[in-house]
Amino acid sequence: METLSYETVINASKEKIWEVLWGTETYGEWTQFFAPGSQMKSDWKVGGKTYFVNTEGEGMVSTIDSMEKPDQIIFKHLGMVDKNGKEDTESMEIKQWSGCFEKYILIDYDGRTKLHVEVQTEKSWEDHMNNGFTKGLEVVKNRAESLH
Numbered sequence: 001m002e003t004l005s006y007e008t009v010i011n012a013s014k015e016k017i018w019e020v021l022w023g024t025e026t027y028g029e030w031t032q033f034f035a036p037g038s039q040m041k042s043d044w045k046v047g048g049k050t051y052f053v054n055t056e057g058e059g060m061v062s063t064i065d066s067m068e069k070p071d072q073i074i075f076k077h078l079g080m081v082d083k084n085g086k087e088d089t090e091s092m093e094i095k096q097w098s099g100c101f102e103k104y105i106l107i108d109y110d111g112r113t114k115l116h117v118e119v120q121t122e123k124s125w126e127d128h129m130n131n132g133f134t135k136g137l138e139v140v141k142n143r144a145e146s147l148h
Contacts, residue, residue, distance in 0.1 A: 001100065002126060006117045006133040012144035014106040014113050018070035020143045021104060030139040034132040035059075050075060056083040065101065075102045097122060115140065 010017055020026045022040065031038035037055035042048070046064045053059035058081065065076040077100045079089030088094050100120035107114040115137065121129050 001097070001120050002123055003118055003120050004126065004129050004133075005119075006137055007114060008137045008141050009109055009112050009114050010141045010144050011112045012147060014070040014108070016147045017106055017113055017115055017140065017144045020140050020147070022073075026143055029143065030136040031132070033135040034128070051081060053081065057081070057085065058083045061087050061089065062102075070106055072103065072105045074104075076100070077102065 020030070027040050028038050031040075031052075035054045038059075039053055039055075040050065041053065042050035042064070044064070044067075046067055048063060050062045050064060051059060052062065060077050061079050061081045062075045062077045065074040067073045078098055079087055079091075079094045081087050089098060101118070102120070103116075103118040105116040105118075107116065117133060117137065119129055119133070
């Protein structure tokens, strides 16, 4: 497992950046580089269920490990969900990466905000993650800065 990290400094408040990251209207914009039509469905409860899915409803099932809005949120990935809503958290393939974390930390930075993201992933997904986060965080930055 690899831990990849990404950072960008954004001329906007933590609250605005949080809104762009997790807003229903904006989430799909910055995550399109991972999968077009990406959606996030969450009960917003620590220990609850969060789904990161494509337009067919396939994707990952996760939980919020900790959350201090708007300072940080840490997701723990549990498994996959298919288009019929069936979750797989037990197969050998899933168990090899289940428990990986994805962290979003927003830090006050001289009147601006530093967005720090860390993701644990398998080596084979590194290029996909680098492309998705590099392009996606640029969208987050542009959207948050235009909300002034």
